[in-house]
Amino acid sequence: MGDTTAVTASPQVQEVDLLVVGGGKAGKSLAMLRARKGDTVVMVERDKVGGTCINVACIPTKTLISSARVLHQVQGAAAYGVSLPELGADDSSSRDDTALLTRARIDLVALRRRKESVVGGMVAAHETMFADSGMDFVRGTARFVAPRTVEIATADGAVRRVRGRRVLINTGTTPAIPNIPGLADTPYWTSEDLLTLPELPGHLLILGGGVIGVEMASLMGMLGVPVTLLHSGEHVLNREDDDVAAEVTAGLEALGVEVLTGARVSAVRSSARSGPVVVRTEDGREATGSHLLVALGRTPVTAGLGLEAAGVELTERGFVRVDDHLRTTADGVYAAGDVAGTPMFTHASWNDFRVLRDLLDDREASTAGRVIPWTVFATPELGHVGLTEAQARAAGHNVRVAKTPTAAVPRAKTLGATAGFYKVIVDADTDRILGAAIIGESAGEVITAVQVAMLAGMPWQQLRDAPISHPTMGEGLNIVLDSLG
Ligand SMILES: Cc1cc2nc3c(=O)[nH]c(=O)nc-3n(C[C@H](O)[C@H](O)[C@H](O)COP(=O)(O)OP(=O)(O)OC[C@H]3O[C@@H](n4cnc5c(N)ncnc54)[C@H](O)[C@@H]3O)c2cc1C
Numbered sequence: 490m491g492d493t494t495a496v497t498a499s500p501q502v503q504e505v506d507l508l509v510v511g512g513g514k515a516g517k518s519l520a521m522l523r524a525r526k527g528d529t530v531v532m533v534e535r536d537k538v539g540g541t542c543i544n545v546a547c548i549p550t551k552t553l554i555s556s557a558r559v560l561h562q563v564q565g566a567a568a569y570g571v572s573l574p575e576l577g578a579d580d581s582s583s584r585d586d587t588a589l590l591t592r593a594r595i596d597l598v599a600l601r602r603r604k605e606s607v608v609g610g611m612v613a614a615h616e617t618m619f620a621d622s623g624m625d626f627v628r629g630t631a632r633f634v635a636p637r638t639v640e641i642a643t644a645d646g647a648v649r650r651v652r653g654r655r656v657l658i659n660t661g662t663t664p665a666i667p668n669i670p671g672l673a674d675t676p677y678w679t680s681e682d683l684l685t686l687p688e689l690p691g692h693l694l695i696l697g698g699g700v701i702g703v704e705m706a707s708l709m710g711m712l713g714v715p716v717t718l719l720h721s722g723e724h725v726l727n728r729e730d731d732d733v734a735a736e737v738t739a740g741l742e743a744l745g746v747e748v749l750t751g752a753r754v755s756a757v758r759s760s761a762r763s764g765p766v767v768v769r770t771e772d773g774r775e776a777t778g779s780h781l782l783v784a785l786g787r788t789p790v791t792a793g794l795g796l797e798a799a800g801v802e803l804t805e806r807g808f809v810r811v812d813d814h815l816r817t818t819a820d821g822v823y824a825a826g827d828v829a830g831t832p833m834f835t836h837a838s839w840n841d842f843r844v845l846r847d848l849l850d851d852r853e854a855s856t857a858g859r860v861i862p863w864t865v866f867a868t869p870e871l872g873h874v875g876l877t878e879a880q881a882r883a884a885g886h887n888v889r890v891a892k893t894p895t896a897a898v899p900r901a902k903t904l905g906a907t908a909g910f911y912k913v914i915v916d917a918d919t920d921r922i923l924g925a926a927i928i929g930e931s932a933g934e935v936i937t938a939v940q941v942a943m944l945a946g947m948p949w950q951q952l953r954d955a956p957i958s959h960p961t962m963g964e965g966l967n968i969v970l971d972s973l974g
Pocket residue numbers: 510511512513514515516533534535536537539540541542545546547548550551629630631632659660661662680681701790794825826827828832833834835836837838
């Protein structure tokens with residue numbers, strides 16, 4: 490275990506082996522590992538223990554989505570043969586189970602309590618892990634004042650200066666609030682505000698059909714909230730193929746969500762602080778709602794960090810400039826996660842940690858060429874890995890596409906969850922799998938099997954012929970690849 494008191498080289502500056510600015514996924518993982526290995530480590534965190542994902546992003550959203558899915562299932566439970574015997578089992582003529590189940594509602598207080606309990610449990614686990622690792626976890630805001638040196642305004646009012654032999658910047662992103670006329674004068678929620686669920690909106694307007702917009706629209710749709718989603722692109726989820734986005738849109742519409750595409754919002758107005766919100770698109774369409782959610786991307790947290798003093802440059806888009814080894818333009822300073830322009834996923838930030846773990850131990854490691862999958866937790870779910878069909882064609886591959894409705898998968902039939910499709914893109918010359926998009930129950934789990942096949946360089950025929958358990962959603966991979974012959 491490291492000497493956490495660290496060596497003081499001058500009266501003002503504490504010298505440590507590793508200084509981590511921002512305790513996101515990459516930062517906290519590296520801080521704990523290096524401290525356990527005996528390095529002196531200071532990690533500075535200005536806000537919540539454990540970073541964005543566990544407090545205000547992945548974990549609370551997925552917890553709420555799980556509750557909403559249960560509600561959705563209960564409301565549709567009569568179709569599965571579920572009835573309510575305690576409400577008149579001996580008088581079946583006087584009740585209508587379908588109607589009663591449909592009337593199931595969410596209890597907002599209990600919902601919030603469940604979310605807070607899941608998040609709280611993970612935060613508590615992090616507090617223990619941080620302490621056990623031996624790192625010096627400092628609550629406060631860090632700002633660079635010299636190369637590899639920060640000044641920390643600590644939460645208890647003190648000021649500390651710390652210099653790291655090596656430094657990692659892992660300050661993440663915050664919701665982007667574009668300068669749309671009228672927006673500043675209108676009450677709006679970001680994803681963080683929505684998670685506190687102060688109330689269920691009468692009608693939610695969502696600006697942006699990226700991952701956040703789609704997941705929140707699906708969540709609110711399942712909770713019975715009328716939703717209008719306005720997205721500037723031709724289809725939601727800009728990165729996906731047209732057919733994939735269309736299927737996700739169909740899933741939203743099945744939940745009652747109105748999806749407006751080609752709808753770049755150019756003005757927002759609200760007659761009173763609590764009055765209806767009206768948004769207007771560039772092509773003159775208008776939508777009215779009771780609440781507004783802004784889901785228009787995320788901004789890297791670099792303002793006020795003093796990066797000039799550290800010699801750390803930014804890219805044109807405002808992210809910390811890094812090379813394939815996550816090295817910034819300043820000697821000994823690395824950056825990782827969202828702020829470094831890594832794809833904005835927790836598992837990508839975690840993978841940055843693994844690259845740094847190896848580099849700091851003088852082993853070869855790089856971010857070049859890695860394939861990062863993602864899951865969009867809408868209902869039905871979308872799992873994605875590798876190239877889209879459009880990207881594969883644009884890259885000049887000799888493309889073959891295998892596509893089968895999720896309804897063809899026996900497990901989907903038993904689950905009564907038949908919406909979606911399996912789509913796998915292969916290279917006809919090399920037989921390698923280039924990418925896949927799967928829409929259906931547990932798609933985020935099934936996509937991992939495709940990812941592993943890709944990592945192993947497996948020819949698609951081997952996955953087609955693998956004896957996959959029956960009946961599982963994974964078996965859909967046999968079925969979809971069978972369609973290639
Ligand atoms: C609503 C929502 C849902 C999401 N769902 C998913 C999902 O399901 N799956 C997924 O993979 N990804 C999801 N993401 C993305 C994921 O949350 C991010 O990619 C991930 O959290 C980025 O982690 P990070 O390591 O970059 O740093 P972060 O976890 O963002 O941590 C950065 C930390 O730095 C701190 N900090 C900033 N400046 C300073 C400073 N000057 N001094 C001290 N500390 C500072 C911040 O307080 C913060 O805690 C979601 C994002 C959102 C917004």
